[in-house]
Amino acid sequence: MSKKVDELIKEDQEYLMQSFRRWYPFVIDHGFGAIVYDIEGNEYIDFNAGIGVVALGHKNEKIINAVKEQMDKFFHYSLTDFYYEVAIEVAKRLSSLMPFSAKVFYANSGTESVEAAIKIARGHTGRQWIIGFINSFHGRTLGSLAFTSSKAIQRKSFSPLLPSTYLIPYPDRRDPLCKEECTEELLGFIEDWVFKKVVDPNEVAAFIAEPIQGEGGVIVPPKDFFYKLNNLLKKFGILLILDEVQTGIGRTGKMFAFEHFNVTPDLVCLAKALGGGLPLGAVVGRKEIMDLPPGSHANTFGGNPLALAAANVILEEVPKLLDHVSSIGKKIIEELTDTRSPYLYDVRGLGLLIGAELRKNDKPFVEGLEKVLYNSFRRGVLAIGAGESVVRIEPPLIISEELAMKGTKILKEEIEKL
Ligand SMILES: Cc1ncc(COP(=O)(O)O)c(C=O)c1O
Incomplete structure (x- = not known):
């Protein structure tokens, strides 16, 4: 050295x-x-x-040029109090990439997009409970930390975490029991144990999951897991939040990892690659769900125009x-x-x-x-x-x-x- x-x-x-x-x-x-x-x-x-x-x-030259062009106009002007064009442009692009008609909320990081998704799920359903998966990583602020559990040190000495949350096993194919058939076993566990003994499904707002666990060790679930899980959730009006902070924006060879699994989530959390290196997070959700009332959720820096100028290039180039x-x-x-x-x-x-x-x-x-x-x-x-x-x-x-x-x-x- x-x-x-x-x-x-x-x-x-x-x-x-x-x-x-x-x-x-x-x-x-x-x-x-x-x-x-x-x-x-x-x-x-x-x-x-x-x-x-x-x-x-x-x-990347295209990102540099787009950011420079935006720098010549303005650096910041709080989107949650005023309007600007590039925010709408990027939201339109994100919406066009989703299998549903979408609205967008901008944040500054992955964890902040998870926080927003939790609030949207609770706010929309009026229900409290959110269920996550062991060995996940969703961020380190106190809301998302309730669902982060890839290493005990991440939570050690920070309790109490968010109440009305519960973690269940992820369909991890390293487990010999899970090689072929763990989709059915896990769904059975949710229906027969979680919904009958832990929480009434009518009190569950959402399940939150990474479509592939990244930080937890790159764990790819069985192909049918999320599709079948979502079918079960829909019987009870439970939302599916997919955290694509790491897997989204082309990382897995599709724009979003959920496309590999034939599932349509209700809310998608994004960050990391979205801003091309500038801090940008987003929740992209079904229009009818993104209905928190004015004044109930906002931030100063979310949707920073420089980061959005970069995101415009990212969303143009990554699909290619x-x-x-x-x-x-x-x-x-x-x-x-x-x-x-x-x-x-x-x-x-x-x-x-x-x-x-x-x-x-x-x-x-x-x-x-x-x-x-x-x-x-x-x-x-x-x-x-x-x-x-x-x-x-x-x-x-x-x-x-x-x-x-x-x-x-x-x-x-x-x-x-x-
Ligand atoms: C799947 C996932 N969600 C959320 C986060 C948190 O993102 P951030 O570090 O931007 O808060 C990460 C970060 O690694 C992540 O991989």
Whole structure:
């Protein structure tokens, strides 16, 4: 580690709250496309994309131009008190991408879009209860935290959390019982146990879920789960909130992951890639549900015009990349599946949201994950972990096949070296 990096890290430790973890000492200076450079000028293949954010890569010219054009007009003018055009333009685009006629509420982050969805669900139904899934990640503010449970440390010492919430198992196919048939088992559990013993379904406002659990370890549910779950929920007038903060905006090879599962949610939470690197979140919901009365929910910065100018470009460009995302994702999975290592338990994912899980003696191989990530960083590939021991691969959607395969081979070699 150079002296400058060392000094910066010491200052970071002195001046920033250390409530998050860093996997390796990477100090970014700048980026271009799917490559980032550290402050010494070293080059890295970016398999993080700022954690699923910069879909069109770093320093995308179309985004820069759109944001500059907006900067020349105005930076901010609180959408919840006034009107501006780009907010309507982006909402129209989002609505046109949904399988229902939609309205949009803008936020600044993923967790804030989840908070809004919770309020919309309660406000619209007049019911209190919301049910989530164990091992999910929905954010860290106190409302969304009630549904975040991919690691106990996320909740430890922050109780009490939101009341009238309940968490049930996710259809996780690592569970031997779940390989084929856990859709029916879980639905039976909900109907026969949750709705009969925990809460009357007529008091449940919504279920909230990630269509693929990302932070929890890239867990892809059985194909029929959400479709059948939604059919059950509709019998009782319960809403389905899908948190597409990570999976949305092309990440899985479709604009939204729910398209893989033949399900139509009522509310969709977005953030991360939507703002092209600027902070932007959104809830996109069925028109008839988005009916909170004036004064009941708002924010100062939601729908920042610079972020919306970037979102306009994102929503124009990402649909053109979907075949590319699917094809590169398949090649990465193929290459990683071919890894010769007793520790590679599973490679899974959709599009460019991919996880390679490491296990030793039938337990998560945490030190193995740390080693692979650190050594790959030393060799010019940046990836981070998910779940307990899953290598998370999430590059910008524009990554070329050549770069994607170069980075994948390095990860593969580091897994083989364990
Ligand atoms: C599925 C999901 N929901 C919500 C969030 C929270 O988003 P933010 O960090 O922008 O609050 C994340 C962040 O990783 C996420 O992956």
